[in-house]
Amino acid sequence: MTTTQTPQQSLATLEDRARARPGAYGEHALIACDNLVRIYQSEGIEVQALQGLDLLVDPGEEIAIVGASGSGKSTLLSVLSGLDVPTAGRVRVGPWDLMGMSARERVEYRRSMVGFVWQQTGRNLVPYLSATENVALPQALAGVRSAARRQRAVELLDALGVGYCADRRPGQLSGGEQQRVAIGVALANSPQVLFADEPTGELDSATSVEVFDTLRAANRELGVTVVIVTHDSSVSEHVQRTVEIRDGRTSSEVLRRTHTDEHGAEQVVAEEYAVLDRAGRVQLPADYREALELSGRVRLALETRHVEVWPDRPRPGRHSSTPADGTPQNRQEES
Ligand SMILES: Nc1ncnc2c1ncn2[C@@H]1O[C@H](COP(=O)(O)OP(=O)(O)OP(=O)(O)O)[C@@H](O)[C@H]1O
Structure with a gap:
């Protein structure tokens, strides 16, 4: 028996089918890295810094990317910050396709979409400007009027808990205060994503906690998506999600969530996950392999x-x- 479809029915069928089809990879993510490969050529030797890296970050997340030296963290950050273009794969941040940007678009992307905090405080702040003037500077470059940029600078520093530093120059601030003001500078033009590269690399552990708290305030109170890149695995105590990179690929994740027990007490539970890539590959942790002599x-x-x-x-x-x-x-x- 054959059935005849009216044009409307067949159109509806097509639409239903289209809706049922799985969406594009990471279409709802703010940051989508799809099978990223970055090969460096150095004196005739090929180094594969990224080897098919997949990563999705949702809007509003605060995540840390950790990994041993040489695992590919800086390469990934260079790609996400628009400084470097991968050899293959796809990478998108918000509406920006980072593979196909012109030089002009790159400048605009870096000015409006993302903000940066670097490890070296000297790279974040201008030494002869006060904290307020430092936060006002990127706004001036973006064409914001003088009164408005000063007001935003003062409000930002207050929101980040360093309002008392407003009139001081970097030389009059502690290392931790400098990094917290630097977070204000990074947020000056209301970026959607804040990248922090080893933001506590030069700080002791007590001061590092203050900087992590400030990054959390930026995330929770100002709604900025925060990506911290570090080799310090203790960062996972300060963020909800830690992604580990090994050999240029995401290999495992630690997720922290708050659990309320039967007595109403809140406990933080941290669980480790392996990451299954899109080809179905999974990396077993070394201690699992060693315990059962799996090889x-x-x-x-x-x-x-x-x-x-x-x-x-x-x-x-x-x-x-x-x-x-x-x-x-x-x-x-x-x-
Ligand atoms: N410009 C380059 N030319 C050649 N090889 C490079 C270049 N940049 C990085 N590499 C190599 O790529 C690999 C990944 O380096 P990358 O700097 O991304 O790692 P990392 O995890 O950031 O390390 P670290 O924590 O030490 O900064 C390493 O083997 C490194 O030697």
Whole structure:
């Protein structure tokens, strides 16, 4: 039997199908890195700094990106800040496609969409200007009128808890105060994203906590999405989400959330997740691999709600490599 569709029906069918189709990768994210590759050529040697990195950051998140030296953090930050273009992949921040920007668009992107705090305080602040004048400066470059920029500078410094520093120059501020004023400078032109590169690298741990608190205030009270890049893994105590980069790829995440127990007391729970990339690859943490001596080939078993990973170890007196303490149904056995 054949059915005939009216033009309206077929149009409705097409629309339904289009709506049911999965959206583009990361379409609701503010920052979407899709399979980013960055290859450096240095004296005939190729270095793959980013090796297919995927990362999504939602609007309003505060995240930290951590990783050992050489893992690719600075390369990723250079790409996201519009200073460098990846070799392959796609990267979008808000409406800006960072792969296809002209030089002029890059300047505009850096001026209006993103703000920066660098590790070296000298790079963030002009030494002969007061804190207020430092925060007013980027606004002047963006064409904001004098009275309005001064008012915003004062309000920003107050909101960040460093209003008392307003009339002091950087040389009259502690390292922590300088970085907190620098956060004000970064937020001067109301960017949607704040990138902080090792913002506490030159500070002791007590002062670092104050800077993290200020970044949190920027995130929670002013609604700015905050991305902190650091090699300091203790940062995960100060943010809700920590993404670890290993060998140029996102490898694991720590998520912190507040849990209320049966007595009404609030507890912070931190859970570690592995990251499954879009090709289905997952990196097992080193301590898991070492505990079970997992290496090379492993056996997978699909269970109703989880996947098991077994060492591929022969049992004494057997030819098969079925694990000694269970019989997983692997894919080969099922088919
Ligand atoms: N301009 C460049 N030319 C050649 N190789 C580079 C260049 N920049 C980075 N690399 C290499 O790319 C890899 C990733 O470097 P990257 O600086 O992104 O790592 P990182 O995690 O930021 O390290 P660190 O914490 O030490 O700054 C390293 O092997 C590095 O040597």
